[in-house]
Amino acid sequence: MKTSWATLFSLSIIGFSFSVAGQDVSEDFTWDLDYNISGTVEAYSSYFPNNDRAAKGQENDTWEQWSHLSLTGELFPTDSLTVTAKIDAIASTYRDAEQGVFPKPNISRDQPRYLDLNTLFVTYTGDDFDLTAGKAPLKVGVAELGSITDLYGTGNGANLRHGISAGVWQTTADIFIDDDILSVSWLPLEEASRRPPEGSRWADRTGLEKAGFNDLSPIEIKTKTRSGKPEHWSGLLKYSGFGSSLDYFVTAYWGLSPYQVLRTTNVTAPLPGETIYQERLRPKAFIASAGATTTWESWKFYGETLYQETADGRDDDFFRYLIGVRHNDDRIAPFLGADELSMTAEWSHEIITSGAGNDPRLSASSRSLRLQPRSLAFGIEAKYGDDLKLQIGSDYNFRDHDYSTGGGLVYDWNDNLSLSLTGFVFEGQEDTHFGKYNHADLIEVGFEYKF
Secondary structure, eight states: OOOTHHHHHHHHHHHHHHHHHTSOHHHHOOOSSEEEEEEEEEEEEEEOTTGGGSOTTSOOOSEEEEEEEEEEEEEEEETTEEEEEEEEEEEESSTTOOOSBOOOTTOOOOOOOSEEEEEEEEEEEOSSEEEEEEEEOOOOOOOSSOOSSOOSOEEEOSSGGGOEEEOEEEEEEEEEETTEEEEEEEEOOOOOOBOOOTTOTTOOOSGGGTTTOOTTSOEEEEEOOOOSOGGGOEEEEEEEEEOSSOEEEEEEEEEEOSSOEEEEOOSSOOOTTSOEEEEEEOOEEEEEEEEEEEEETTEEEEEEEEEEEEGGGSSOEEEEEEEEEEEEESSSGGGGTOSEEEEEEEEEEEEEEEOOOSOTTEEEOSGGGSOOSEEEEEEEEEEETTTEEEEEEEEEETTTTEEEEEEEEEEESSSSEEEEEEEEEEESOTTSTTGGGTTOOEEEEEEEEEO
16 A cells, blocks of 8 residues: 555545634634635545456555545625635545646646646626636536536546546626526637546556557557637537426537547557557537426436537547436335435437548547446435435446446435445456456445535
């Protein structure tokens, strides 16, 4: 196991958070402006019983620690103006998982940071519109377990079990039309999402990372982000409708694809033993998507659909759809001794209408990165009183026959503190999405404190 400095840093974050939570901030600072500060601190200790399955050179520690502090501040200079900022602090024992602090916008490095800027934006609230500028969330979709249309944000995926979503640099106008909303977003900058470093337990060792090359040739892969020039801008139109029995959305997007492809930068074909230089990049694409949700008694039905067409054949063109249902049950619950029981299931499917191939340097399309290609996911939650929840879930991919299954207990100690005990299993061939983590089955204990 690694030295204790990361664990000590994790504990210092936790201790600092509790010290802040126990104070009245207004006693230390006197501001004339209205403001609000909130936060969350969470920490987990994970045991990996199958670490001997890890590939050569891949992290295989039996125990790992991970902690995360999130601070959100809102400032209200006027009744119509709000400034919002959110900062994440992360410390862990995972190999090389975090380095440095606060990368500049439009940076190509996808290395996770100890301190990172999650959001920083200004919102002006008018009579019939809102205007947002800065690094803000950009949410799309109605699915409850895994949306296929929520593609435009960034985040930190260095820890597969504890992903952190983040905003995207934008200027967005939300125009209110009766009860509906027309949103127009301009996205001038691309920022790489944080990803597991090479050698990490959660590193992607399939798809873009292999690309079918000769094992005798070393591969060097870098992420490439585009400049803020007008030809690299992206735009999103979204219309959200809200009715008495049906809510829906329709979007149109043009710009950099949410999915990366792998492209060879060597001018000539490399010889055996010669380094193969690769870059992850997002080709230009057009995306149309839609979704809807409705309820009937204790049932909720919803669906999403999406079509992507990539410019110049630099990635696949494909159609995707998702159908989901959620049921709050009051008949089966008593047989389980539960007070409440909810069950959710989602079926998703992808159809490739045209494969990539017009770029002679294309090494791998985004196929391995597009999750839920033909998948059935379900989740069950049983509540016992106001404090205890039992959660079970699974996701099975019928295309590659790999799956993940997990569940556990969550105990709400009070309104602020939750304790958890969970376990997850990953199975499948090593070149599949879940199978590549078959060494990462885990049992985990943790807590989350909100202040």
